[in-house]
Amino acid sequence: MSNFKTYLLxxxxxxxxxxxxxxNSLxxxxxxxxxxxxxxxxxxxxxxxxxSNENDLKTLSNRLVSLKYALELWGYSDNIPDLHREVQNYPKSLMLPYMSAEKTFKIDVETFCKHFTQKEKVDKLETFNYLPVEGKVNLKNPDVVFNYIEFYGVDPKSPPEKPYMVFFGRWIANGLRSLINQLSLKTRKFIGNTSMDPQLSLLMANQAKIQEGDIILDPFVGTGSLLVAAAQFGGYVYGADIDYLMLHGRTRPSRIKQTKRSDDESVKANMIQYNLEDKYLDVLVNDFTICYWKENFLFDAIITDPPYGIREATEKIGTAKSNYTISEEHLATHIPAKVDYGLSNLYHDLLNFCVKHLKIGGRLVCWFPVYRDDYDENCLPTNDCLILKANSEQILNKHTSRRLLTYEKIKDASDFQGLKNEIMDFRAKYYDTREETRREKRLRDANIRDKNWKEYLEKNN
Ligand SMILES: C[S@@+](CC[C@H](N)C(=O)[O-])C[C@H]1O[C@@H](n2cnc3c(N)ncnc32)[C@H](O)[C@@H]1O
Incomplete structure (x- = not known):
């Protein structure tokens, strides 16, 4: 541990x-x-x-979506004079390799949560004139970058006079933020109403510990956003969805100005757009409750955003009619009816599916909607063969949030079939407690009007 150096993330x-x-996952x-x-x-x-070494930090940064950059720290303090003293006392033997005449350099000045003019920033930069740099300045493509950062807290409306903390160090690596823009939904070929944004998709893929050559499944794949992220980290990807029109790019377009989908919109087209076609295995139109995988087929990870019953229905194939049969002549063209699936059943099935089809140590990463006032860890889906490794909240509004759950398979199923704890009925609660939007109120009023008219006409005819 003694040879460990200090870094700033x-x-x-x-x-x-x-x-x-x-x-933690990475x-x-x-x-x-x-x-x-x-x-x-x-x-x-x-x-x-x-x-313990710089390469570890570089390797980690190359996968981290939440990281902007990492520095080797040469000094930090809660006041500027002490920071300069620290930098001046930093061992010359560690400093000089980056300051020789052959090495071009630049110093970036960043002030977090407080604005300074360019002139003020140059003045700050000049306070480091004592550094024994011999190389030339190169602002575009320097060999070495130094960073000076002043931290004024996290509230830009009331920054203090003097910074809370100041840091100086040598830049080591950037995180993966640029990938978020590259994979933006704005420029993606095929998107839908519930496409997951690239940042969260990449975070999910990291939570799932996806690595080169893994086989990944999203059983509620929609437009395949999670597959794009999984393939980006080297996973070979499968997806499935009950919605035939969605997988065939024939649902209503979700872009405001687009009236009709183009012929070639599909999950595969997205993979081609990002040069990930070689990672695309297939997508299947399939109801999750009907298992189509070979008994002993194992995935390395399963990442998914199941339907919560708000923006898309929580349904499975079935019928409420008893003794329902389809005549021979209608079999070929029959479109199966759907019945309500229910969140409790869906998550119970999802965890059981993972117990069967995940390798030991493989991860399930999935979203789970909660009504915030009622949240309690005991209402999360559980299974004896999976342990909950992470549980992070994304707040959606005052009442609701969704939690990103990361489970790891620790053992195969014995006769014991997992625990089926009751899960809160998120959908019912959502509609019970949410304030009606103006559009919904208009629709409700219109329905009442229609109903009244109908009754009136029936009575008077
Ligand atoms: C929240 S969306 C997934 C969105 C997806 N992550 C994306 O980026 O487009 C949930 C999906 O689950 C699908 N679904 C609903 N019930 C299903 C079922 N029983 N079996 C398989 N898919 C189902 C819906 O058609 C919908 O596309």
């Missing part, structure tokens, strides 16, 4: 609840050791940490 300030779990996957110099608070955009 600087994070993006969105989805802060997911940061810790993402790093440290575990990449077998990298990291220790904290001090325990960070949830809102704090930086962590002070130690790694």
């Amino acid at each position: 600087w994070f993006a300030q969105d989805h802060i609840n997911f940061r810790r779990e993402e790093i 440290l575990n996957l990449l077998k990298i050791e990291m220790t904290f110099l001090e325990e960070p608070t949830l809102e704090q955009p930086y962590w002070l940490v130690k790694f």
Whole structure:
């Protein structure tokens, strides 16, 4: 531990609840050791940490979606004079290799949560004139980048006069933020109303510890956003969905200005768009309750966003009619009826499916909707063969949120068939407690009007 160096990790300030779990999953996957110099608070955009070597940090950064950049820390303090003293005392033997005449360099100045003019930033930069740099400045493509950061808290409306913390260090690596833009839904060929945004999809793939050559399934695949993220990290991907029209790119377009979908919209087209076609195995039109996988087929990970019954129905194939048969002549063209699936049954089936079709150590990463006032960890789906490794909340509004659950399979099923704990009926609660929108009120009023008219006409005819 004595040869561990101190580094600064600087994070993006969105989805802060997911940061810790993402790093934990990747440290575990990449077998990298990291220790904290001090325990960070949830809102704090930086962590002070130690790694045994720079390559570990580079490898980790190359997968981290929540990270902006990482620095080798040469000094930090809660006041500027002390920071300069620290940097001046940083061992010359560690400093000089980056300051020789052959190495071009630049110093970036960043002020977090407080705006400074370019001139003020240059003045700050010049306070580091004592650094023994011999190389030339190169702003576009330097060999070495130094960063000076002033941290003024997390509330831009009332920053303090002086920074809370200041840091100086050598840039080591950026996180994967640029991938979020590359995979933006704005420019994606095939999207739908419930397409998962790229940042959350990539976070899910990291939670699932996906690595080169893994086989991944999304059983509620929709437009395949999670498959794009999984393939990006080297997974070979399968998807399934009950909605024939969705998988054939024939649902109503979700882009405001688009009136008709183009002929070639599909999950596969997205994979081609991102040069991931070689990772695409297939998508199947299938009801999750009807298992089509060979008994002993195992996936490395299952990542999914099941329907909650709000923006898309929670349905399965079935009929309420008893003794229902289809005549021979209608068999070929018959479109099966659907009945309500119910969240409790859906999650129970999902966990049981994972027990059967995940390898030991494989992960299920899925969203789970909750009504916030009623939330309690005991209402989460459980199964004797899976342990809950992570549980992070994404708040959707005052009353509702969804939790990203990460389970790991620890053993095969014995006769014991998992626990079926009752899960809160999110859908019923959602509609019971939500304030009616103006559009819904108009529709309700219109329905009442229609009903009144009907009754009136019936009475008067
Ligand atoms: C929240 S959406 C998934 C969105 C997807 N992650 C994406 O990025 O487009 C849930 C999907 O589950 C599908 N679904 C609903 N009931 C199903 C069932 N019984 N079997 C398989 N898929 C089902 C819906 O058609 C819908 O596409």
